[in-house]
Amino acid sequence: MTARLEKYFNAKSFCVVGASTTPNKPGNVVAYNFVNYFPGKTYLVNPRGGELFDKKLYKSVLEIDDQIDAACIIVPAKYAPLTLEQCGQKGIKNVIITTGGFSEAGEEGLALQKQMLDIMDKYQINVIGPNCLGLYSPALGYDTMFLPASKLKRPKNGPVSIFTQSGAFGAAFIDQLSRLGSGKWVSKFVSYGNASDINETDALEYVGGDPDTKMVLIYLEDFKDGRRFMEKAREISLTKPIMGIKANRTETGAKAGASHTAALSSDDAIVDDLLSDAGVIRVITWDQLEDCVLVFGTQPLPLGDRVAIVTDGGGAGVMASDMVSDCNLKLAEFSVDVQTKLDEIFPSFYSTGNPIDITGSATAEDYRIALEAAYNDPNVDSVVNICVPVIPDLDINEYIAITKEIAKRKEKPFVTSLVGGEEADFATAELLKEDIPVFTSPGRAVKALGMLTDYTKYLKKRGVDPRSILAEE
């Protein structure tokens, strides 16, 4: 069965209803996006007529002779029902309504939304929204995000598909991804707002089946189709990682009922367990979401839970080790060969166990030896590269070069954390430019590995080889 969103993204002709001639108005921005980037045919509608971006402004969709595959309605809420009715008459089956002022805005808005539901029913129209940013796909030149590119920067094509209930969250996260590393992150973005028709589960179904989507990132506050969501997620998580935030965690739902079970049934307790059973990696904070993109979007999955840590700072190493156990990871025991080599090469005041602590005397060459030894050891599933760059003998450029070299091998997960001031910031920026995952604290780096490893554990439990799920180049 074709996912309903496919018809939107496959559209060969698109109509912007409510194309505005006032710069930076939503209807102006969306018209600009389609006229300039959409490879199919674009039609613009504005009841006043005239021209925009050298294109005719039709007074109504009914004036257009061509068939329209999909449309975006950007008119004030009170005009939306009439506009939708016209789309129905025109035979447009896939509509995005970005405008707000519906079920989220009191009784009058709710009545408007009901009116629209009747029209949708009458003409069998699929609707995304209202009250949303709609759809974005850089590869398809598809962009109904009505905020101007001078304000909301667009990330380029990449492995991640995102769907979100909150438009504001979506806008912020999209903007954030545009400046993360190369900015090449997004395959499809779906902001479905009030979910009057197309909801979180339709979005999941689509991105799950989309071959260009390598990982799925979600932001939800509630479920419209919870049962089917969990069933779909359980299927899809076997082929691509799903991760994200289910906000609204405060204890609601549980009632002092007749049974213990009812009393224990807080909404979040149930959601948390069902997500975990469905293989969805749940994160709590916004930072973790960006960290997810960085590791899942660039790293192969670990084959096990054994971590090696290389550090020049004792404290950073100890804190990383603590996080290793907090994340249900293990410190790897080096193989005899690797251990012997480390013991031979390094001075006796270096600590050659795990963490390998090459101390404040470390040089970039010491990093190379330690990192390569750890990385090449078959007893190690992933490597944490920690550097406090304030030490005198460390050439930061050489350290950056060594880190890049190992990061490019992509045989196992490799995460880096630089802690300090100017030089740490410099190295972090240099590495991130090439989408090498670097984190502002050792704990965050290990936590990111923990999320990757949780997914490996889940796949193994379900009998799936983690090697079948590859990192994107």
Next chain:
Amino acid sequence: MSDINHIIQKVKIENRDALLEHEAKEVLKAIGIHIPPSILANNEQEAVDAADSFGYPVVMKLMSPDVLHKTDAKAVIIDLNSSEAVRHTFQDFMNRFQGVNVAGVLVEKMVEKGIELIIGTNTDDDFGPVILFGVGGVLVEAIKDVVFMMCPTTKEQATDAINEIKAKVILEGFRGLPAVNKDELADLIVKISSLAWEYREDILEMDINPIIANSSGLHPVDARIILK
């Protein structure tokens, strides 16, 4: 299954929304769950005969639609070791619960001590029938060591849930306690989840708590089923 429909219909006709313990246990028996031997006694002699036939010790519980929180009302007396004790308890119930609607006194063979577990179901607005498994007993709501699943659940999911509770070490032979048979436990979860799923039009909530796990197996000693 017709037994189950029959019990549910009877409760509905009587305008009740909760099955009495002995009714709930009949439902569990109908889906092949092993329940400790028990008899609903209508008089003192029936109670003594039941106890004699099971062997001592026994537990006696008042079955009344007016007394659903039996422990709070002291309507459960455990560890009765003689026919005199059974007679005395029966009389005591009749004295203390005059004026309430009494369906009978459940006389049940007392199960040896063990680990107390819970399996329960509820109807969630978003996900429909859900089932929980966890550490049971009277402290269940304070300890909150439970895992939820969507009904109907597979044995694989049930096994995962069993291994996910924080106190899972107590299932594996903790300080001399017998190890819990996880295979049997997973089967039990699956059976109850299927019941909640198949009867989702009728059943709102269920508590099988506690289920006592001891060296002879798993014993659901109390059960509550609430209808929609």
